[in-house]
Amino acid sequence: MQDLYPQNEDQKHLSTVIESAPFPIAVYTGREMRITQANQAVIEVWGKGPEVIGKSYFQLLPELAGTPIYKQLIEVYDTGVPHHVRNQLVKLTVHGIQKEYYFNYSFSPLFDSNNNVYGVMNTAADVTDMTLAKQRAEFSEQNFRDMILQAPAAMCLLKGPDFIVDIANRAMLQIWGKPEEQVMGKPIFEGLPDAREQGLERVMEEVYRTGKPFYASEQPVTLVRHGKPDTVYQNFTYQPYRDADGSILGILATSVDVSQQVDSRIKLEKAYEQIQLSKKAAQLGMFDLDMEQGTMEWDERCRELFGIDHTEIVSYEHDFITGLHPEDRDRVTAAIDKLFSDPATGGDYDIEYRTIGVADGRIRWVRAKGKVYYSNSKPLRFIGSVLDITPQKINEQQLKDLAEKQARLAAVVYSSDDIIISKTLDGIITSWNPAAQRAFGYSEAEAIGKHISLIIPEERLSEEDYIISQIKLGKKVDHFETVRQGKSTHMVQLSLTVSPVVDENGNIIGASKIARDISTQLEAQQTAKSYTERLEIMNMVMSAVSEELDLNKILQKVTDATTELTGAKFGAFFYNTADQNGESYMLFTLSGAPREAFERFGMPRNTAVFHPTFAGEGLVRVDDITKDPRYAKNEPQYGMPKGHLPVISYLAVPVTSRNGKVIGGLFFGHPEPARFTAEHESLVISIAAQAAISIDNAKLFEEVKLLNDKKDEFIGLASHELKTPLASINGYLQILARMVSEERPKGFLEKATSQVSKLTRLVNDLLDVSKIEAGKLQLTVVPFDLCLVIADAVELVQHSTPKQRILFNGSFCPANINGDAQRIEQVVINLLSNAVKYAPAADLIDVEMAEREGSIVVSIIDHGPGIPADKLKNIFTRFYRIDEANPNISGLGIGLYLSHEIITRHGGEIWAESEIGKGCTFFFSLPQLTTRV
Numbered sequence: 024m025q026d027l028y029p030q031n032e033d034q035k036h037l038s039t040v041i042e043s044a045p046f047p048i049a050v051y052t053g054r055e056m057r058i059t060q061a062n063q064a065v066i067e068v069w070g071k072g073p074e075v076i077g078k079s080y081f082q083l084l085p086e087l088a089g090t091p092i093y094k095q096l097i098e099v100y101d102t103g104v105p106h107h108v109r110n111q112l113v114k115l116t117v118h119g120i121q122k123e124y125y126f127n128y129s130f131s132p133l134f135d136s137n138n139n140v141y142g143v144m145n146t147a148a149d150v151t152d153m154t155l156a157k158q159r160a161e162f163s164e165q166n167f168r169d170m171i172l173q174a175p176a177a178m179c180l181l182k183g184p185d186f187i188v189d190i191a192n193r194a195m196l197q198i199w200g201k202p203e204e205q206v207m208g209k210p211i212f213e214g215l216p217d218a219r220e221q222g223l224e225r226v227m228e229e230v231y232r233t234g235k236p237f238y239a240s241e242q243p244v245t246l247v248r249h250g251k252p253d254t255v256y257q258n259f260t261y262q263p264y265r266d267a268d269g270s271i272l273g274i275l276a277t278s279v280d281v282s283q284q285v286d287s288r289i290k291l292e293k294a295y296e297q298i299q300l301s302k303k304a305a306q307l308g309m310f311d312l313d314m315e316q317g318t319m320e321w322d323e324r325c326r327e328l329f330g331i332d333h334t335e336i337v338s339y340e341h342d343f344i345t346g347l348h349p350e351d352r353d354r355v356t357a358a359i360d361k362l363f364s365d366p367a368t369g370g371d372y373d374i375e376y377r378t379i380g381v382a383d384g385r386i387r388w389v390r391a392k393g394k395v396y397y398s399n400s401k402p403l404r405f406i407g408s409v410l411d412i413t414p415q416k417i418n419e420q421q422l423k424d425l426a427e428k429q430a431r432l433a434a435v436v437y438s439s440d441d442i443i444i445s446k447t448l449d450g451i452i453t454s455w456n457p458a459a460q461r462a463f464g465y466s467e468a469e470a471i472g473k474h475i476s477l478i479i480p481e482e483r484l485s486e487e488d489y490i491i492s493q494i495k496l497g498k499k500v501d502h503f504e505t506v507r508q509g510k511s512t513h514m515v516q517l518s519l520t521v522s523p524v525v526d527e528n529g530n531i532i533g534a535s536k537i538a539r540d541i542s543t544q545l546e547a548q549q550t551a552k553s554y555t556e557r558l559e560i561m562n563m564v565m566s567a568v569s570e571e572l573d574l575n576k577i578l579q580k581v582t583d584a585t586t587e588l589t590g591a592k593f594g595a596f597f598y599n600t601a602d603q604n605g606e607s608y609m610l611f612t613l614s615g616a617p618r619e620a621f622e623r624f625g626m627p628r629n630t631a632v633f634h635p636t637f638a639g640e641g642l643v644r645v646d647d648i649t650k651d652p653r654y655a656k657n658e659p660q661y662g663m664p665k666g667h668l669p670v671i672s673y674l675a676v677p678v679t680s681r682n683g684k685v686i687g688g689l690f691f692g693h694p695e696p697a698r699f700t701a702e703h704e705s706l707v708i709s710i711a712a713q714a715a716i717s718i719d720n721a722k723l724f725e726e727v728k729l730l731n732d733k734k735d736e737f738i739g740l741a742s743h744e745l746k747t748p749l750a751s752i753n754g755y756l757q758i759l760a761r762m763v764s765e766e767r768p769k770g771f772l773e774k775a776t777s778q779v780s781k782l783t784r785l786v787n788d789l790l791d792v793s794k795i796e797a798g799k800l801q802l803t804v805v806p807f808d809l810c811l812v813i814a815d816a817v818e819l820v821q822h823s824t825p826k827q828r829i830l831f832n833g834s835f836c837p838a839n840i841n842g843d844a845q846r847i848e849q850v851v852i853n854l855l856s857n858a859v860k861y862a863p864a865a866d867l868i869d870v871e872m873a874e875r876e877g878s879i880v881v882s883i884i885d886h887g888p889g890i891p892a893d894k895l896k897n898i899f900t901r902f903y904r905i906d907e908a909n910p911n912i913s914g915l916g917i918g919l920y921l922s923h924e925i926i927t928r929h930g931g932e933i934w935a936e937s938e939i940g941k942g943c944t945f946f947f948s949l950p951q952l953t954t955r956v
């Protein structure tokens with residue numbers, strides 16, 4: 024301790040305190056701040072060596088000039104007010120090196136006895152270490168905060184298990200899209216409720232619990248930002264935030280908003296996808312020829328267009344050139360060679376060619392577009408796309424074909440003989456061919472653009488509405504026969520076929536009309552039609568007339584038919600006939616008028632008008648008979664009598680027999696003039712001719728019938744006359760038989776008797792026939808047992824026929840019926856005799872009985888040659904015999920006729936069945952009696 028100045032006791036005491044103080048103390052005296060006391064501690068602090076006493080503070084510490092310290096010292100000296108400073112940074116040059124210290128220091132005034140300040144005492148505590156430590160701590164905390172706040176990435180510090188937002192920088196706040204005050208100091212999910220339940224809570228808790236950091240990239244988080252939900256893509260990390268001991272205080276979250284990147288990546292991906300899609304949609308194929316590498320790449324579609332199914336490397340030579348259609352190959356390669364060799368072309372490639380598929384052999388049309396890239400005038404790369412244009416090409420071809428077809432069609436339409444017209448749905452004519460011009464007289468120029476009513480007669484305008492309505496329904500109007508009007512108002516008979524005209528979309532846009540002039544055809548048709556009609560009617564009349572044998576009916580039918588056919592108001596058939604005495608007289612039939620209308624006037628006379636008809640001179644047709652020169656030439660009436668049917672149109676035709684004789688005449692009348700035509704003439708003539716034949720036939724038939732009646736009469740008479748002598752012969756023969764006893768004459772007598780009874784039967788039969796014809800066959804009907812009758816007949820026939828055995832099956836007996844037993848026996852004998860007669864070679868005849876539906880059916884079965892089926896139906900007719908079958912068997916052909924008559928008269932039936940070579944069965948049935956006899 025230096026002591027420069029004399030000291031009093033107090034001062035000495037102070038000096039000692041200063042000297043021994045463990046902290047720096049120094050005393051400066053006077054305004055010049057001369058260091059009068061300084062302890063070791065302060066000397067060390069100053070670092071200027073031990074020689075400090077007596078030196079001015081300002082001298083000793085020049086490095087403090089400019090700091091507040093000098094001023095503070097002077098102020099304390101001048102004011103007497105102490106000055107205390109804490110933690111003041113003081114930079115001292117210690118042993119020549121500047122050092123920083125922190126001091127808590129005080130400048131205290133020192134007063135003399137007069138209470139004047141004579142100096143300043145400086146005490147100080149070196150707090151450098153402490154301050155620095157404190158500062159260091161403060162700095163690192165601040166640093167950390169600053170780091171967070173200034174970080175370009177979004178960062179935040181979430182503290183505690185509730186993740187209270189402690190720090191959050193702007194970037195983070197931006198991501199959150201929330202004002203600072205809404206989130207700061209609050210649990211994160213409270214300030215940011217929209218971030219809840221997206222899995223973040225769990226992740227944070229995990230980090231907080233385990234201390235393991237969590238990383239996520241492009242994590243979508245949906246947050247409500249500026250009022251609307253928004254998906255934010257973030258790359259973020261959650262790192263544990265620990266204190267010095269390593270215990271976890273919270274989570275440090277870093278997040279980079281990559282939404283934009285993700286968005287653009289998604290957009291890019293979409294764009295790429297779209298390109299792929301559109302490429303796919305356009306079915307574009309890609310090729311890439313790299314000349315430097317000598318490689319060629321074809322995508323799948325490109326391969327497809329070349330019909331390649333392998334996936335190996337393709338080459339320009341092997342796949343491209345060979346894949347080209349031979350007809351296109353030179354053209355395509357020449358074009359490519361030109362591009363390769365001449366950069367002046369700009370390298371643009373655009374060509375169409377065909378390929379032939381290697382694998383499938385299919386021909387495809389391809390459009391290729393591309394570009395050659397050059398370097399130093401050398402082709403480097405050739406890139407482009409290929410497109411399948413086969414459908415277009417086919418279309419083109421079809422269009423070409425169509426155009427050709429249309430041209431051909433136009434030529435056909437032009438040269439057609441048929442009228443071909445087309446029109447819109449409104450009826451406006453759009454085409455008109457030369458045939459139309461020929462038919463209607465309008466030229467193409469005159470017709471096109473006009474309405475179709477140009478050629479439609481007024482009264483037929485509605486036809487057009489009908490046709491158009493059909494066309495609108497898509498229907499064709501076929502062979503529509505109508506009339507159209509030409510330029511010179513002439514009418515054209517047409518057969519129209521109108522079809523809808525359809526555009527490529529199937530819409531009906533108009534109609535095409537093909538018409539044929541059928542005027543002549545119609546005429547021919549009409550004639551043909553009337554001919555057929557006439558033929559039909561005639562046929563009908565003829566067949567009706569020819570079937571008829573009744574003269575009167577024939578005449579009536581002919582009169583009716585011809586009156587109707589000619590359209591006459593009335594018709595009459597006058598004909599000559601002869602009575603039994605051969606005297607001729609006139610009969611007539613009428614049509615269209617009552618008989619009285621004629622009867623009053625008597626028969627037509629041989630007047631000038633009627634003469635040509637009755638004389639068979641020919642037909643007379645007059646349009647108005649009252650004006651005919653032949654008319655009204657005769658007395659007394661001179662013309663038609665009063666009250667006569669009014670006849671103006673007159674038609675008359677003679678009806679002449681085969682032998683040339685005029686049978687009569689057909690006369691027709693109509694009250695109006697000119698009603699009969701040439702056609703009516705020929706019609707009536709044909710019918711008259713047929714009528715003549717039928718009348719002849721009817722007359723012949725009448726004659727035959729007359730002869731027949733005479734024959735029947737004769738047979739009746741003859742058989743009647745024969746009966747009496749036969750009966751006498753028979754009587755005499757019986758007497759003779761009783762008188763003769765010798766064998767031989769007796770034998771002759773027996774034979775004679777048998778022949779006589781045969782003859783008697785024949786005569787009886789003939790008599791019966793005439794009785795039947797005269798309707799005089801009498802039956803004596805009583806109940807009897809049919810079995811007994813059959814048994815008698817069998818016995819009788821068997822007696823004269825020892826050769827054949829007749830077997831009667833009587834198991835059915837008795838069989839009671841009502842009838843004439845004798846006549847029935849006649850039938851059975853007849854049938855049995857036929858069986859014997861026509862089956863001479865057979866040895867058995869069966870007779871059987873059966874019951875059927877209330878009748879007893881008797882069958883007589885032989886085993887002879889049988890009867891042909893076509894003859895069977897005739898055998899019951901009078902005088903019918905199958906002569907050719909048995910020319911040597913005699914008979915008259917009346918046995919079955921009689922049998923038929925007898926059975927049917929009994930209410931029964933008779934019929935036969937036969938099989939050639941096997942025999943015949945004749946059946947007859949008779950109604951059974953229910954009460955037994």
Ligand code: ADP
Pocket residue numbers: 857858861862885887888889890898903904905906908909913914915916917918919920943
């Ligand atoms: P007829 O015997 O007198 O000729 P019918 O009226 O009895 O007359 O018979 C008519 C015809 O029927 C005979 O001519 C014969 O040709 C044929 N006919 C009848 N019965 C038989 C039969 N059982 N077998 C073959 N033909 C028969």
